[in-house]
Amino acid sequence: MSDVTTTVHTDHQDHAHPPGLQHHFTNMTQQFEAAKLGMWLFLVTEVLLFGGLFVGYGIMHSKHPEAFVAAHHHLDWRLGALNTIVLLLSSFTMVMGVWAAQTGQRKKLIAFLLLTIILAMVFMGVKYVEYSHKFHEGLLPGKFYSHQGDTVPGQFMFFSFYFMMTGLHGIHVLLGIVAILWITFRAWRGHFSAQYYGPVDIVGLYWHLVDLIWIYLFPLMYLIS
Amino acid sequence: MNWFRDFLLPKSAASNTGDVDGLFMFISWLTVFFFFFNGGLIWYAVRKWRRRSNNDITPHITHDTKLEVIWSVIPLIVVMFIFFWGFRGYVRAWVVPNDALEIVVTGKKWVWEFEYPDGSRSLNDLHVPLNKPVKLVMHSEDVIHSFFVPAFRIKRDVIPGRYTELWFTATEPGIHQVYCTEYCGRGHSDMLARIFADTPEQYEVFLREGDEQVRKMPLKELGKLVYENKGCATCHSIDGTRGQGPSFKGIYGHELKDAAGKTHTVDANYIRDSILNPQAVVVAGYEPIMPTFQGLLREREILGMIEYIKSLQ
Amino acid sequence: MSNHAADHAHEITGPKTYSMILLALIVLTVITVAAARFDFGNMNTVVAILIASIKGSLVALFFMHLRHDKFNAVVFVLGLFFLAVFLIWTLFDISTRKTVLPSNLKQPVQAFPGAPLNKPIRPSTGQPLGAPPAQ
């Protein structure tokens, strides 16, 4: 190809290097788009990771419908609905945070991010209440299932999936809280501007996916019939 | 060209193998052909267009749509042909004839157990009549195994928790090797069985006297096997507990009273009569519910039963 | 690739839209709960998944900006597509399997033979927990 190795852009020396631009990118747009594409690819892997559990759930549900329906009555749909609303709200505050970043409003950005963290913690709090109730009742996965007085056999399997799916989701929420804290810290340090807000956007995408997965988990766990 | 087939495949011994072997040989020749075709083209190209100097000029050919369509479409036709051929064979191997003799196969680490329609069982040796369809209904007691008979070109996994089926019609008399082909642990490679495809005379002997294992078994052990496998154990205990029928413990040589008050001594003849015509004499205090085993037990098995009961003192 | 970050300006969605979407999402959550009260027969799960998918699309299109991000939308949908392939084909195999039973089967196959109602479950070797594995 080509002999003409024109100097489009000579390494580091030439024009001013914007803060946050890594050496191998030409400009901020390229870096932002690459990071965003990378995040979406990661989200796809997340979808397929959870997807495997959904497929397992779907097949076992179709195999043992009575057990699954009987088992889901042990869950309180009101707590599930509450958590759904909380997570939707947190998604909203997150996207507002991104908006604040896009429009360069640092204080609003920090406020929205903190709100998101608080809502995420509320979500985990409700989860804690639910989990401790299940532990108390012996509604546990697999061989640890020890609930008394069941009439329909096989309910342990529902709880296997319940704990795996909500547990994996919970881990993602916790990781999300850490990521948002990191973003908040950087926002507080004034790293972001209307020109550079990539990390906020990317953490936002992750957070929305966590919300998206819960949107499916809620009816599948709490509302089956 | 039969030498090539005989080199690649074991001798065929079942009715459905012709189709499979035909396809197998078709693809084999296809493979051989294309290997030499591609190899020949490469050989030719390397000989003819070997680089002579660093300044060799080559023609600038980027593509040739016609040629590319040809070498996409021809393989497509060939593979579709192969698919339908293979699918036909698969469906044939799938659909079991209605009159097939049913054998229940249980795989467990690391033996094959066969249960015949009459309830008798054998380990690792299966007797089947020649030229008659046989259906195997298979399940596993532990992990997944797989039942493979190369001479019949059949194979199916044997799975815990459900039944799978397999059928064949043996056409060659003799012993055919069975392998377990799904890895199942330490004894996987020793989990072998044999299928005896019996001529009518041999099969007749087998039906009358059982397989070799049974023929060689001491009478008492055979009796124990019959007791456990033929349902005796459901009603008659061997430890003196009262069941639906009298316990066998210590019964031999003793006297029993029937419902009419008549006394009978339990001896060989009494046991034989009770098995073949159980309603004739019913012991006092028991219901006349025992079915006849006429035709269900071989002569030697009845003798074994007598020996077994004799031993339960 | 030459456009600069400033070019994203036209893609910025405002708080108004976001609030509307939030409201729609909450309404849909209420509908999901309400729908669960009705019996649609076989369609119960389908209805629930359908509503969830509407909610999910709203989140993806607006909150995750896929509306303005055609390429990443393709990436994401491709992921969902392959997940669907996985689910549908696996279900297809399982639902078309033929049930084979031996003609002399004495007991019906139990659904959970190894899992009594409230007792600890044993591994499928049939050995009690903690015992060394079968060799």
Add this chain to the structure above:
Amino acid sequence: MADAMTPTAAHSHPDYLSENKGLWNWLTTVDHKRIGLMYLWSVATFMIIGGLLALVIRLELLTPKQTIMSAELYNRAFTLHGAIMTFLVIIPAIPAILGNFALPLLLGAKDVAFPRLNLASLYVYWIGAAMAVSTLLLGGVDTGWTFYTPYSTTTGGGVSMMVLAAFVLGFSSIFTGLNFIATTHKLRAPGMGWFQLPLFVWGMYSTAIIQILATPVLGITLLLLVMERVFHIGIFDPQLGGDPVLFQHFFWFYSHPAVYIMILPAMAVMSEVIPTFSKKSIFGYKAIAFSSVAIALLGFLVWAHHMFVAGMSLFAGAIFSFLTFFIAIPSAIKVFNWIATMWRGSIDLKVPMLYAINFLLIFTIGGLTGLFLASLSTDVHLHDTYFVVSHFHYVMAGSNMIALLAGLHYWWPKMYGRMYNNTLATIACTLIFIGFNATFLPQFVMGSRGMPRRYYNYLEQFQTMHVASTIGSWILAAGLFLALATLLASLRKPKDAVPNPWNGRTFEWEAGSPPITHNFEHTPVCIYSPYDYRENPVPIAEEEKSAH
């Protein structure tokens, strides 16, 4: 092209091997080339371990009964061989070594899109490798690399650890794939459109699609398996109402596409080596590019052809067989295109080209024997016999390993700036060809005659062919050892490679041998097609104009 490059331009910076020497600098580097080399030596180490295990297995099979070890040990040996070779060697081999090294160079980029993630992938690989090896201390694993339930949920030993190792290694693979996709999309040299990408990049891109879409499913499958072992969650255990065959669906949804993670990169290497050494434009660029993507996507629709006898339904079997045959078409197209590229070329039988021809022959056998296994009725006979073992060694081990060697010999001057001994490398290539076929051709025959795989004891009738196979394995080992020794020996010499030893047309030959840390002194601009071997290349822009 590099030969036209002014020699003065190449040496204003030190090359990437000379700059910042020392172990610590290597361990913390984000340079894709250094990461590629670290992958090379890590993978080579495990290839030697896996290869030694293979030799031990073949030695045991010299006689029908016990030869050198017990059945328990044998089962652990073939499991470790399979797991190491699959997860630690073949899957990372070409993408992580050659891909990491060459992809940014081919694109004219300074690095991959996420250099730190790239380094993380290497560390994750090391952690996964350490976990896999640690199973030896936990009593080994005797499940086979496929971990079929319920055997794997009931047997003892370090199954959970091995499964978690594969889980961790999956992330390494995902990170690499993610990087390649983002790099290909966003870091192409100015002027480089999708159809000016070197075909190696197309191959890597297709591979990356599979890595992204399939690997997470493996991850969750393996987690479910661990959960089944620890908690008895019931999904795969028939006693608890689960379905053991479901595991096979889960497993093969990843592991079938994974065989294309192994073969697509091999094909990618071929598409670079063959035109360079034929000095002729690649034939059917678009056909090769699209067939890579087609294989990647079709690869997701055919997984259950591993389960024709596994108790799957008749209909599912028919559909999966039908779709499987479509994979044959893009594979055939590629082989014909490569041969057509050689046609009327100026063929230089240098070592990489010899490996390429070696690949073409071995892949032809491997690909065609796939037809036996895709076809339903013949697969029933051949499934889980040595025929399958031989088939997947032809396509996974043979084709992949030979393509890796082709790529290594091709880019070795670029990696280390040194030329290797041509004669010795040629002898090694010949030995590998003879040894490989001697090892695996007898296995086809054994398999079709009924020899099941994973057998410790076997019937006497198979002994002749087992002996032939074992002797073949010694020839193969000798060939591989010689190839490795030849490459290593070259490192003792001073750097003697010119920037473009093979007269290639792609960007990496414009960089120095070895390149500087940031690859190019000047960012290259794509003006000509990467395969334009005309005396006076025509710029793409003009060619497009004249086309309309």
